[in-house]
Amino acid sequence: MDQSLPSTLENCHAELIALRQIHQQELERRQEVEDELRRSQQLLQLIMDTLPEAIFWKDRDGRYLGCNRNFADDAGLKNPADILGQDDYDMPWTKEEADFYRSCDRRVMDSNQPEFGIVEPQLNGDGEKIWLETNKAPLHNGEGHVIGILGTYQDITQRREAEIKLQELNQKLQRQAGELNSAMEELQRSQLQMIQNEKMSALGNLVAGVAHEINNPVTFLSGNLHPAQEYVRDLFKVLDLYQGALPELPPAIEEEMEDLELDFIREDLPKMLTSMGEGIRRVRDISVSLRTFSRADTASSTLFNVHEGLDSTLLILKHRIKVNDQRPPIQIEKQYGELPEINGFLGKLNQVFMNLLSNAIDALDEVSQKRSFQDCLENPNRITITTALDQGAEEVRIVIADNGPGISEGAREKIFEQYFTTKDVGKGTGLGLAISQQIVTQDHKGTLDFKSQLNEGSEFIITLPVKGANPMPPKVAS
Numbered sequence: 320m321d322q323s324l325p326s327t328l329e330n331c332h333a334e335l336i337a338l339r340q341i342h343q344q345e346l347e348r349r350q351e352v353e354d355e356l357r358r359s360q361q362l363l364q365l366i367m368d369t370l371p372e373a374i375f376w377k378d379r380d381g382r383y384l385g386c387n388r389n390f391a392d393d394a395g396l397k398n399p400a401d402i403l404g405q406d407d408y409d410m411p412w413t414k415e416e417a418d419f420y421r422s423c424d425r426r427v428m429d430s431n432q433p434e435f436g437i438v439e440p441q442l443n444g445d446g447e448k449i450w451l452e453t454n455k456a457p458l459h460n461g462e463g464h465v466i467g468i469l470g471t472y473q474d475i476t477q478r479r480e481a482e483i484k485l486q487e488l489n490q491k492l493q494r495q496a497g498e499l500n501s502a503m504e505e506l507q508r509s510q511l512q513m514i515q516n517e518k519m520s521a522l523g524n525l526v527a528g529v530a531h532e533i534n535n536p537v538t539f540l541s542g543n544l545h546p547a548q549e550y551v552r553d554l555f556k557v558l559d560l561y562q563g564a565l566p567e568l569p570p571a572i573e574e575e576m577e578d579l580e581l582d583f584i585r586e587d588l589p590k591m592l593t594s595m596g597e598g599i600r601r602v603r604d605i606s607v608s609l610r611t612f613s614r615a616d617t618a619s620s621t622l623f624n625v626h627e628g629l630d631s632t633l634l635i636l637k638h639r640i641k642v643n644d645q646r647p648p649i650q651i652e653k654q655y656g657e658l659p660e661i662n663g664f665l666g667k668l669n670q671v672f673m674n675l676l677s678n679a680i681d682a683l684d685e686v687s688q689k690r691s692f693q694d695c696l697e698n699p700n701r702i703t704i705t706t707a708l709d710q711g712a713e714e715v716r717i718v719i720a721d722n723g724p725g726i727s728e729g730a731r732e733k734i735f736e737q738y739f740t741t742k743d744v745g746k747g748t749g750l751g752l753a754i755s756q757q758i759v760t761q762d763h764k765g766t767l768d769f770k771s772q773l774n775e776g777s778e779f780i781i782t783l784p785v786k787g788a789n790p791m792p793p794k795v796a797s
């Protein structure tokens with residue numbers, strides 16, 4: 320150590336100056352880097368604030384690390400920097416919205432897969448509902464680990480509202496088209512009913528006319544029958560008196576009495592008059608039935624006796640039930656239960672019975688053509704009409720069954736359709752069941768169903784609420 324102390328001190332001083340210079344330079348460089356960093360941060364913020372999207376990023380725990388101006392505005396913050404350290408539950412959105420965003424973030428971070436185009440509603444800082452289209456992507460560190468999430472979204476409220484309006488407009492249009500369709504169907508049904516009503520009305524008039532014409536001579540006959548019986552009794556009484564007063568009759572009279580078989584006449588004449596009375600009673604019953612049926616054009620609901628309706632319809636169809644070239648008469652089996660009168664449209668219900676019964680007759684006639692008369696005798700065609708009170712006396716059930724050919728699988732789903740018929744042109748119109756169903760279900764709030772077994776027969780089941788006829792008069796006045 321030959322260096323003197325002063326020179327050592329000098330060296331130290333020089334070194335200190337050099338070090339200070341280096342430190343000074345270091346400080347200046349650092350200042351420059353920091354300025355540069357601030358400038359690039361400001362540029363980045365400026366870029367982010369200029370974009371139309373709202374931008375935000377969060378750490379793995381859902382805490383905000385930063386956002387741009389748009390996002391800060393939506394979140395009701397004065398400054399984007401104020402977001403630091405806050406989470407979705409500190410934001411003005413509802414708890415449900417915050418939950419939803421959280422679960423979305425977690426999904427993206429767990430799957431490490433971005434999600435684009437998520438459309439969702441949100442309440443903004445002013446409490447208005449807006450629609451957002453959001454994109455979310457995982458943020459990675461240098462080692463590729465997910466450290467958070469970057470999200471952007473755009474306010475698509477206007478587009479969304481336009482879409483919703485379009486959708487509503489579309490739905491309205493579809494509804495209107497549907498309404499138009501049902502109006503059209505309704506119109507078609509009304510038209511069909513008008514046609515059938517017209518026929519029923521014509522038939523009703525005819526029947527009413529016949530009933531009226533029958534009535535006069537029947538009254539005339541029944542009015543005279545009783546005195547005629549008395550006159551006959553009186554005549555025989557006088558004859559007896561003559562015979563008592565003149566035990567020995569002149570031979571010419573005696574002979575004539577024997578020729579005329581006066582004793583037989585005396586016995587038979589009262590019987591003849593009694594059976595004539597029976598005949599007159601039957602004609603009167605027929606006339607009453609005809610009048611019941613002919614009230615087909617009653618436009619308001621009245622109390623209706625189901626059995627009278629069925630019987631008068633059977634009477635009108637009697638000519639079709641009786642024997643013909645192909646077959647013996649169709650057997651009609653009535654199993655009538657105890658029924659109250661129901662509230663209904665008389666003519667319309669008769670129209671239903673008419674349609675169902677004539678369908679059964681058509682079906683039986685069709686098979687009879689393929690069978691021999693003898694076969695028909697041995698296995699008779701039969702229509703069974705059963706009535707009962709059901710559902711705690713709230714409902715009347717009427718079943719019209721036949722042992723005809725049944726309804727084929729293919730026809731089953733179509734038989735209630737308008738114009739569906741399996742009958743030849745001129746024979747079937749395909750309207751009977753469509754109209755009957757409408758009358759039963761719409762005018763009377765009842766049901767019309769059927770069961771059928773091929774080659775065994777068919778049965779049509781009508782249920783009608785006892786009280787329940789539609790209180791309104793039918794739409795189409797007959």
Ligand SMILES: Nc1ncnc2c1ncn2[C@@H]1O[C@H](COP(=O)(O)OP(=O)(O)O)[C@@H](O)[C@H]1O
Binds near residue numbers: 682723740748751753
């Ligand atoms: N009792 C029945 N037995 C067999 N088929 C039936 C019976 N009732 C109805 N159908 C079938 O339903 C079709 C439609 O009946 P309907 O609407 O009354 O029209 P239409 O009698 O004019 O054919 C008939 O063509 C027939 O095929």
Ligand SMILES: [Mg+2]
Binds near residue numbers: 674677678751752
């Ligand atoms: Mg028919």
